[in-house]
Amino acid sequence: KMNRIEMVNASRFDDYSQPIEDASSECGGYRRHYNYHCKPPEAFINGVISGLGWLIGLPPFIISNHPSPHLGICSLSPSTLFNLDSISMTSKLGGKAIDLWSELIASEASEGQEEARVEEVYRRRKPTQKPVHVVPSKQNLGSNGCNVHRVSLVAADSKRISWNRALSVRGRASIAIEACIDRQLQHKQAKRKGKPALPKGKCVQPTNFDKERAYFQEVDAFELLEESPSPKSFSTWTSSQFDSATVPSLCSRIEKWLISKKSNYSLAPSSTLSKILETPLGSIEPIGGNHLEKFKLRTPEKSSREIDVHFCSIQRRFVSSINDLDDLEIESNGDNRSNKAEVVSTEDREDIEVAVKKLSLASTSTSFHDYNLDPLSALLAVCGQSAPSTLKDAFSNYCDPETIVKVGEGTYGEAFRAGNTVCKIVPIDGDLQVNGEIQKRSEELLEEVILSRTLNSLRSNENGADNFCTTFIRTIDLKVCQGSYDSVLIKAWEDWDEKHGSENDHPKDFPEKQCYVVFVLQHGGKDLESFVLLNYDEAQSLLVQVTAALAIAEAAYEFEHRDLHWGNVLLSRNDSKALQFTLEGKNMTVKTFGLQISIIDFTLSRINTGEDILFLDLSSDPYLFKGPRGDRQSETYRKMKEVTGDCWEGSFPRTNVLWLLYLVDILLLKKSFERSSKHERELRALKKRLDKYNSAKEAIYDPFFSELIVLSSSVE
Numbered sequence: 001k002m003n004r005i006e007m008v009n010a011s012r013f014d015d016y017s018q019p020i021e022d023a024s025s026e027c028g029g030y031r032r033h034y035n036y037h038c039k040p041p042e043a044f045i046n047g048v049i050s051g052l053g054w055l056i057g058l059p060p061f062i063i064s065n066h067p068s069p070h071l072g073i074c075s076l077s078p079s080t081l082f083n084l085d086s087i088s089m090t091s092k093l094g095g096k097a098i099d100l101w102s103e104l105i106a107s108e109a110s111e112g113q114e115e116a117r118v119e120e121v122y123r124r125r126k127p128t129q130k131p132v133h134v135v136p137s138k139q140n141l142g143s144n145g146c147n148v149h150r151v152s153l154v155a156a157d158s159k160r161i162s163w164n165r166a167l168s169v170r171g172r173a174s175i176a177i178e179a180c181i182d183r184q185l186q187h188k189q190a191k192r193k194g195k196p197a198l199p200k201g202k203c204v205q206p207t208n209f210d211k212e213r214a215y216f217q218e219v220d221a222f223e224l225l226e227e228s229p230s231p232k233s234f235s236t237w238t239s240s241q242f243d244s245a246t247v248p249s250l251c252s253r254i255e256k257w258l259i260s261k262k263s264n265y266s267l268a269p270s271s272t273l274s275k276i277l278e279t280p281l282g283s284i285e286p287i288g289g290n291h292l293e294k295f296k297l298r299t300p301e302k303s304s305r306e307i308d309v310h311f312c313s314i315q316r317r318f319v320s321s322i323n324d325l326d327d328l329e330i331e332s333n334g335d336n337r338s339n340k341a342e343v344v345s346t347e348d349r350e351d352i353e354v355a356v357k358k359l360s361l362a363s364t365s366t367s368f369h370d371y372n373l374d375p376l377s378a379l380l381a382v383c384g385q386s387a388p389s390t391l392k393d394a395f396s397n398y399c400d401p402e403t404i405v406k407v408g409e410g411t412y413g414e415a416f417r418a419g420n421t422v423c424k425i426v427p428i429d430g431d432l433q434v435n436g437e438i439q440k441r442s443e444e445l446l447e448e449v450i451l452s453r454t455l456n457s458l459r460s461n462e463n464g465a466d467n468f469c470t471t472f473i474r475t476i477d478l479k480v481c482q483g484s485y486d487s488v489l490i491k492a493w494e495d496w497d498e499k500h501g502s503e504n505d506h507p508k509d510f511p512e513k514q515c516y517v518v519f520v521l522q523h524g525g526k527d528l529e530s531f532v533l534l535n536y537d538e539a540q541s542l543l544v545q546v547t548a549a550l551a552i553a554e555a556a557y558e559f560e561h562r563d564l565h566w567g568n569v570l571l572s573r574n575d576s577k578a579l580q581f582t583l584e585g586k587n588m589t590v591k592t593f594g595l596q597i598s599i600i601d602f603t604l605s606r607i608n609t610g611e612d613i614l615f616l617d618l619s620s621d622p623y624l625f626k627g628p629r630g631d632r633q634s635e636t637y638r639k640m641k642e643v644t645g646d647c648w649e650g651s652f653p654r655t656n657v658l659w660l661l662y663l664v665d666i667l668l669l670k671k672s673f674e675r676s677s678k679h680e681r682e683l684r685a686l687k688k689r690l691d692k693y694n695s696a697k698e699a700i701y702d703p704f705f706s707e708l709i710v711l712s713s714s715v716e
């Protein structure tokens, strides 16, 4: 180290305004030029004392330890240099000043372990991590310019971590109310609050360096509040910690359904689930109601005959893969349902059942209940397919692929507009991490698919349904696809990225064998976060439609959305002034003021299909409940936890009311629309009353809604 020092600047002489004096000294065999900042008389005195000391042979350290720090400087020797505890060094090389102190630190860091440790910690997030910068992005700024907990701890140009996404796309924690009141304080709180050291089970914690660990734990703790908890998938969080017991008992039901399909249509159990799975998916409605011209689309209307064909095809695969079913004569052309009924005896069906249980079509999943039924096959069956199609083929059913436009993105899904539909592509079962998350598994998607289809059934008003509403987004079709992204999709993705700045990974990296589920959905419009409400009428319309829809789904399926943030409420305008709902047999005409609401994203939802309860065990997702204090959305998750007692399987329709309270808050605090103080009082009064209700079914009879709903004849 000593040999690298050419000029020494004694930082103890803080007066940098003074001219730099040159001096020479020869100490201990080292010739050095000292360039120190001190006033000339002091330098002179120091020089004299130092020289005298040198002459009488005083050891250098005595001189350097002189009470006046100035004195030591002039007698610098290697040993005294080591004794100086606060020096800074500069060098003049070719007239250019170089900060040698920083250089020394840098070289030490590069030589020592220090940097290796830092590297390791950086890599915990992403393998190709760049140097850490704190980059408050444009999106990090709230409307008043304050930073709303959106600090990227990675380089600005890298893809964003889920917290950022949560704010801008998913809506999670995007309503940081009072975020700017005391940002510094909140950041401190964030650090103190703490976060489990290994989020999502993906990080490797350094174990030997206590000091470093403490530091980075603190950094992690800070990040917890920055990074939105992603609650979407239990397997995403702690797949290794989960066993089959955490998967809801859905699979046995699907298995029965599959068996019934394979063996004999007429003997299929007449169950709610069977009905849901066998009901053809919906046709396409024009975006924003009837006022837009209907596109001519090649809608794949699935008839039960087509499903039959699919299942017979699956049946062929099943049968051919089971040796002990050699003697079984199954009509496999799929054309004649009654033929199958005749040829398959009860005994044979039992054989098939045994065989299906044995069947494992390359399944690696052990979580699919007690059986080895491959969840991907079940998913294919539920989607009415015998094999995955390509993304391009799936999209071509709805539009000319050249017209595909990306419309939105989530942590798991990329949403593209295809004709009048929105196709949400969710990659499944792959090893590649997507947007920093482990891909969802088929079994999880199977659940979401069934949930979507179940809610679809609320849209059918045939035979005077007891419960009817069109507010839950229509699922038009579901497709399992395989292959890399098509070039038209990549182009649509890149166009969107250029315009909006995608938070997601570029989809070009998907391998050929990548599987996806494509949700073909009705286009629901814009989400509440970006939609501009015009007036109080529209705000009322939003609340009444959401409340009525939740009430109806509660009545029909004990449904709880559990994640109704403003990114999951879509709005569009149409010419219609009213909308029909039926709640427990009562017809209701609801005033809409030309606004149509659609509710999306049922990942956290709980539903009772009549035979199975589908829910996500949020107790496995502690991060969900650790969002910032004062943030309405985070508070709502916490309140849900209180209400459910962290037991998410149970029916707690009060959670729907909590999201209604949240929406009123959003309208009051985050949305601006034409309104009077009377309107605000009404909204606040509604909030107070909502607080007393235990379900949306109770809430819909609140006086706030009475002027918006006309109760007409009972269905009977």
Ligand SMILES: Nc1ncnc2c1ncn2[C@@H]1O[C@H](COP(=O)(O)OP(=O)(O)OP(=O)(O)O)[C@@H](O)[C@H]1O
Pocket (backbone or CB within 6 Å): 169, 170, 232, 407, 408, 409, 410, 411, 412, 413, 414, 415, 422, 424, 473, 521, 522, 523, 524, 525, 526, 527, 567, 570, 600, 601, 603
């Ligand atoms: N039916 C639809 N109509 C219009 N836009 C839609 C529709 N479905 C999804 N989108 C757009 O795509 C975005 C992402 O969709 P969604 O929230 O369902 O994805 P996700 O991956 O489940 O999100 P999350 O990050 O919450 O898991 C939405 O915020 C919305 O902008």
